[in-house]
Amino acid sequence: MRNESNIDGANPFGTSTKGAYLKRPTPVGSYEAKYPHPWGLCDMHGNVWEWCENYYDSTNKSRVLRGGSWNGSGYVCRAAFRGSSAPVSRGNDIGFRVVLSLDF
Numbered sequence: 012m013r014n015e016s017n018i019d020g021a022n023p024f025g026t027s028t029k030g031a032y033l034k035r036p037t038p039v040g041s042y043e044a045k046y047p048h049p050w051g052l053c054d055m056h057g058n059v060w061e062w063c064e065n066y067y068d069s070t071n072k073s074r075v076l077r078g079g080s081w082n083g084s085g086y087v088c089r090a091a092f093r094g095s096s097a098p099v100s101r102g103n104d105i106g107f108r109v110v111l112s113l114d115f
Contacts (some may be wrong), residue, residue: 014105015042015045015046016042016054016056016059016088017033017036017037017041017042017054017056017057017058017081018030018032018056018079018080018081018083018084018085018088019047019081019082019083019084019085020032021037022084022085022110023084023085024084024085024088024089024098025084025085031042033081034082035105036059036081036103036104036106037081037082039054039058040054041054042105046081049084050078053087055077055078055090056078056079056088056089056090057078057079057080057081057083057088058071058078058080058081058106059078059080059081059098059104059105059106059109060077060078060079060080060083060096060104060106061076061078061106061107062075062076062098062105062106062107063075063076063077066070067093068095069070072097073095073096073097073098074095074097074098075094075095076093076094076095076096076105077092077093077095078090079089079092079094079102080105081104082104083104084104
């Protein structure tokens with residue numbers, strides 16, 4: 012198994028094979044041509060944490076972050092892991108994905 016996302020490749024998850032560690036975000040689509048995903052979910056793990064609309068818990072103080080980031084280990088850079096942060100937080104490893112909803 013190889014590192015197919017922008018994460019801390021020195022700390023992979025589910026494999027002992029280490030990968031690259033670029034120590035910075037990369038442009039969206041950097042891994043798409045080399046490792047295409049059947050559903051177009053490239054860059055969803057690693058690169059930057061992505062803000063989600065839902066709250067992390069019942070206190071309604073923190074929002075959910077998904078996907079992990081370039082400075083995260085493979086354990087947190089996966090769909091099953093939820094991070095959290097207050098909506099006023101910012102950092103060089105947090106972003107959001109613009110989505111267009113199409114009505115069919």
